Structures are given as structure tokens and as C-alpha cells.
Amino acid sequence: MKRLVVIGAGPMGLEAALLGVERGYQVTVLERGQVGESLRDWGRVRFFTPFAMNVSPRARALLGPGGPADAALLTGPEMIERVLLPLSASASLAGKVQTQAKVVAVGRARTLRRDLAKNPLRAGRPFRILYEQGGEERVLEAELVLDASGVTRPTYLGVGGQPALGERQVNLHRTLGSVERALPGWAGRRVMLVGHGHSAAHAIAWLAELEQSAPGTKVTWVVRSLNARPCVEVASDPLTERAATVRRANELAAAPPPWLTVLRKAHLESIRGAGPFEVGLSGARTVEVDGIVGLTGYRPELEFLSELPLEISAVSEGARGIQQALANVTDCLKAPALLPKDLESGEPGFYLVGQKAYGRMTAFLLENGRAQLETIFRMVGGQK
Numbered sequence: 001m002k003r004l005v006v007i008g009a010g011p012m013g014l015e016a017a018l019l020g021v022e023r024g025y026q027v028t029v030l031e032r033g034q035v036g037e038s039l040r041d042w043g044r045v046r047f048f049t050p051f052a053m054n055v056s057p058r059a060r061a062l063l064g065p066g067g068p069a070d071a072a073l074l075t076g077p078e079m080i081e082r083v084l085l086p087l088s089a090s091a092s093l094a095g096k097v098q099t100q101a102k103v104v105a106v107g108r109a110r111t112l113r114r115d116l117a118k119n120p121l122r123a124g125r126p127f128r129i130l131y132e133q134g135g136e137e138r139v140l141e142a143e144l145v146l147d148a149s150g151v152t153r154p155t156y157l158g159v160g161g162q163p164a165l166g167e168r169q170v171n172l173h174r175t176l177g178s179v180e181r182a183l184p185g186w187a188g189r190r191v192m193l194v195g196h197g198h199s200a201a202h203a204i205a206w207l208a209e210l211e212q213s214a215p216g217t218k219v220t221w222v223v224r225s226l227n228a229r230p231c232v233e234v235a236s237d238p239l240t241e242r243a244a245t246v247r248r249a250n251e252l253a254a255a256p257p258p259w260l261t262v263l264r265k266a267h268l269e270s271i272r273g274a275g276p277f278e279v280g281l282s283g284a285r286t287v288e289v290d291g292i293v294g295l296t297g298y299r300p301e302l303e304f305l306s307e308l309p310l311e312i313s314a315v316s317e318g319a320r321g322i323q324q325a326l327a328n329v330t331d332c333l334k335a336p337a338l339l340p341k342d343l344e345s346g347e348p349g350f351y352l353v354g355q356k357a358y359g360r361m362t363a364f365l366l367e368n369g370r371a372q373l374e375t376i377f378r379m380v381g382g383q384k
């Protein structure tokens, strides 16, 4: 029986594991935290895609009639409790998901990155996966590895994507969950928000609510865009929650109320102090704030894959084929189907999947990730 190791027990890792079980692989999922770890820190934000778009028919069948309704818009923690944990405990996956198991290196047994380049002999040697669990180092071997470890490293806030001077020494709020926890302490104080993606659109709405309940709260919103409406709007967006969040944020930016200052085409040069912070911005501006929220996106962790000759996109830091295929896609709902060649990683039997495969591109949807997994399993075949 061929062995499959899946890295990460997020929505895509569990779906990959279910597919692997269905195709007769001996499956192990290694998760460095808990099941659904990254969704734990979404705070009260809800999926903007309805539940029916987020899971496969095989997952729904395992959840049974008690699972969420098709139209439900779950929060991250609800997705964990009502979907991911039940799936990991289901008859298909019970005993196969190892938590607190952090993968630290993936390579080929007896084979360096530079050995047997493009030689089919490479594929004949199993993958060797080194991971840490319970304070010990352990090793697994596998014929197929699917890396669904997501994008977990926040990008820097400084000019050109570099750390601003002092940025690496200060504590910033880099997830919506962290922002939600900090909000009560910011009542009547000064907060800086950096970024203009969907997460930043949620954060500005929360800060607006905070100002309503605690007048005197001041917000400086720093965006790289020059647009009056900085958050990207999808024309006739069928995802109504997404459309509403972006619209609200853009309305605030376009006509800022007295508590909000929007700095466009602005970049962080430096952050001084440990709170309050003195933030130096492009144009020799300085702003003093009590808290800094940086929602500028995340990048994948690639270091643990450094012994594999992977074709990583220089642009997205995800799979090169996917970045090339989707380079001009601005609406994730309209992404074309990916072809098998787009999914090849350069290392036979190894695939980046889920959000990680998209790297820093924003066009990822679970629905598209599932289609990728189906294509990969058609390529690699099954044991049944």
C-alpha cells in the first residue's frame, strides 16, 4: 500500500486526506498545532462563501444531516467545531491525524536536491519527512506528499515589503483574532491599520464600531493604493457578504469621518517605542499610535522544503505553474480550471496544495483548491 503524508490539518489538508483514504493510500496527516489551527485566529469573521462551496460531497456525507446548512456562513471557529474536528474524528480519518506534529524537513531518502535531476530514478526513492512531536524528532516515509501547510508568515509592513526600522522588535496585531482581542483596550485610543485587503476591510469596520461605542478613538489607515476606494471591488459580486464588507470599508475611506485619517500611497519607514509607538511614514510624516494592526497578507514557509527541486514562483512564492496560469485572474470565482501541468511541482509525487499552492496570490478559494486535489489524484492514480 502506498503511503501518503499530508502536511497541515486545515480544510484542504483534511480534504486531501479524505481523497487519499478513498483512493486506498495509507494516510498520515501531520499538523503542527490543532486541527484547523489557522482558522482559530479569524475572530468573528465569517466565510464569505456559503458552506456548500467550502466542502466536498464526501465530507458532507461524513458529517451527516447534523452538518451545517448549505447557505451557512460559518466563522473560523465554527468551521473547526462543526466540520473539521468531526471530519478528523470520522471513521475515514480517525487515528490518521497527528496534532502538535510540526514538519521540519521533507526530502528524498538518500537523495539531495541536486541528485538525479529530472531522472525517473528520483521518483523511485521514498520521501523522508522529519517532524517534531512531544519534544522528540520522528521520521516518516511516503511515496506521495501533499503540502497543505497554508501561508502562515505575515509579510512585513515596511516600504517595499521589507521590515520597517524597528518592526522586528515590536508586537503588532497580524491576525483578525488578535485584533478582536485587542479592541476593548483601544477604546478612546489611537490605532494604526495597515493594508487594504479583505482582512483590513473587516478590521476598519470593527474600528468604526469601536469608535461608535467609545468616542475619542482615532484611527490612521495606511494604504499603498492611491485609489479613493482602496479595497478591490468585484463588479456584480455574487458573494454578498464580501461585497458588503468591501463596500463599507471603501465608503469610510472615500469620505472619512473625523475619527479616521486615510494615508494613501503611504509606506512605513520606522516604528519606534514599545507602545505608544512613533511610526515614521514616507513623506517624512510621523504618527503616534497606541496599537498597530498589520493586515498586509501572508507568505508560505518554504525552508523545510529546501532539499526538493521545486518550481516555486518568483512572484507568488507558491507553485510556479499555478501563478502562470492565474496571473491575470482578479476574481477568484472566475479562475479557469487548472491543468495537470500547472500543478506539477518539479518533484514527482510532491504537490503544494490549498492556499500554499497560491502563495501570496489572493485568488484562492476552497472550491478551487478541491478541484486541484481531484486533478492531482487523477494524475497520481490510486491504490484501488
Ligand SMILES: Cc1cc2nc3c(=O)[nH]c(=O)nc-3n(C[C@H](O)[C@H](O)[C@H](O)COP(=O)(O)OP(=O)(O)OC[C@H]3O[C@@H](n4cnc5c(N)ncnc54)[C@H](O)[C@@H]3O)c2cc1C
Binding pocket: 007, 008, 009, 010, 011, 012, 013, 030, 031, 032, 033, 034, 035, 036, 037, 038, 039, 042, 045, 046, 047, 048, 049, 054, 101, 102, 103, 104, 148, 149, 150, 151, 152, 176, 199, 301, 304, 353, 354, 355, 356, 364, 365, 366, 367
Ligand atoms: C479571514 C479569512 C477568510 C477567508 N474566507 C474564505 C472564504 O470565505 N472562502 C474561501 O474559499 N476561502 C477563504 N479564505 C481563504 C482560505 O480558504 C483559508 O485561508 C483556508 O484556511 C485555507 O485552507 P488550507 O487548508 O489551504 O490552509 P490552512 O487553513 O492555513 O491550514 C494550514 C495548516 O497547516 C499547518 N501547518 C503549517 N506549517 C506546518 C508544518 N510545518 N507542519 C505541520 N503543519 C503545519 C497549520 O497549523 C494549519 O493548520 C479565507 C482566509 C482568511 C484568512
